[in-house]
Amino acid sequence: MRKVVALLFILALMALSAAGGIYYMQQQLTRPLNLPESTLYQVESGDSALTVLNDWSERGWLETPMLINRLWLKFFAGDTAIKTGAYMVRSDMTTPQAIARMVAGDEHQFDIGLIEGLRLSQWLTLLEAHEAIDYDIDEETLGELQSAWPLAPEQELMSVEGLFLADTYHFTYHTRASELLKRAMQSMAAYLERAWQQRAGMLPLSSPYEALILASIIEKETAVAAERPHIAGVFVNRLEQNMRLQTDPTVIYGLGEAFDGNLTRAHLKGQTPYNTYVIAGLPPTPIAMAGRAAIDAALNPMVTEDLYFVAKGDGSHKFSATLEEHNKAVYEFQVKPNQ
Known part of the structure; x- marks a missing residue:
């Protein structure tokens, strides 16, 4: 009986420890990336989520221990098949948010x-x-x-x-x-x-x-x-x-x-x-x-009925239906101001 109680106690401790570990992991993964400003990041062909996180760790972007990131990728992250492309990584993003954007292929949109x-x-x-x-x-x-x-x-x-x-x-x-x-x-x-x-x-x-x-x-x-x-x-x-x-x-x-x-x-x-x-x-x-x-x-x-127009000097035009009216407008808006 004592052995059973001891075993149950050990199992309870292990469960608590696991729960604490998961809670700690969640707390770590909610920390934003360590970026001074939003940065355009290029995912190359063949890159994996782990490759990206290793690169970010080397750049100093991750404040979460790399072991936590590895455990998250392996057991909790779900789909981590990131897609090639250029992504805007913001300083207020967490690691899961940034990876999710890459999995979705949500590339940054430029405009011209x-x-x-x-x-x-x-x-x-x-x-x-x-x-x-x-x-x-x-x-x-x-x-x-x-x-x-x-x-x-x-x-x-x-x-x-x-x-x-x-x-x-x-x-x-x-x-x-x-x-x-x-x-x-x-x-x-x-x-x-x-x-x-x-x-x-x-x-x-x-x-x-x-x-x-x-x-x-x-x-x-x-x-x-x-x-x-x-x-x-x-x-x-x-x-x-x-x-x-x-x-x-x-x-x-x-x-x-x-x-x-x-x-x-x-x-x-x-x-x-x-x-x-x-x-x-x-x-x-x-x-x-x-x-x-x-x-x-x-x-x-x-x-x-207008057949003519002349610039008035303010970006707009004076319109006229006859040549006589047009000549008067040319004098008023083009000739006279330059005399």
């Missing part, structure tokens, strides 16, 4: 704003400068993107300018620049196709691509959101009346690297495919990246 009104060359500069993007753009990749445009007009596209939707794009570490542009192109094609189906009737535009060209001009002409439909209405009126668009941004685009910031009378008379003071109708390609609002304006312009 590809802004409307910029040219492709300017977008490429932004993509190349982003530390989390693998820049792989060359003439071949641009050619492949150009060939992949799903809404091509009857004629062959001259360039990829304007084929990408201006937006903020989210991505994971080491995403290729070409993949981001492919996503932006798919977004543009999808949005443009929907907008084309919902366009106003009797527009002087023969294809979604022509609408995109017009949207890019609208994008460059004004940064005032409320003016976009009005600007579009003016251009639609001019196209319908076979008037030249006479818009400076197209001239500047046609000049390319030769433009030094000063648009001259000689430039307005120059022979380029983009000089809308010389050519009739739209230029052959978009001149910038367009956003959704500019596309909507191009396909649903304001109904107006």
Whole structure:
């Protein structure tokens, strides 16, 4: 009988000891990581949870004894099959929380704003400068993107300018620049196709691509959101009346690297495919990246009698229906302030 009691006592002590050990482990595992700030951590192919925790221990990130971490991984952690990727490890995270994020493959999302009104060359500069993007753009990749445009007009596209939707794009570490542009192109094609189906009737535009060209001009002409439909209405009126668009941004685009910031009378008379003071109708390609609002304006312009507009110097424009009114506005807002 005494032996039985002794055995029960020993078993009770062992149970208490185990319970105490588990409690101690739980207390240790609720301690946050020893990080001065959030840190991007790369899990490489072949890394295990134990590999990661050993690395963190060497870096001094763990205040929990490594033996506790090993016991937790072996007996209590459950699924510890972490996935390759870049993860943001925060200083307020515990070890189980950080490992759980890696098991779920919840990689850190970076973002980049590809802004409307910029040219492709300017977008490429932004993509190349982003530390989390693998820049792989060359003439071949641009050619492949150009060939992949799903809404091509009857004629062959001259360039990829304007084929990408201006937006903020989210991505994971080491995403290729070409993949981001492919996503932006798919977004543009999808949005443009929907907008084309919902366009106003009797527009002087023969294809979604022509609408995109017009949207890019609208994008460059004004940064005032409320003016976009009005600007579009003016251009639609001019196209319908076979008037030249006479818009400076197209001239500047046609000049390319030769433009030094000063648009001259000689430039307005120059022979380029983009000089809308010389050519009739739209230029052959978009001149910038367009956003959704500019596309909507191009396909649903304001109904107006206006044929002219001039910058007022504050970012907005004065609109006029007659040349006489326009000349007065030019004098008031352009000539008179410089006298």
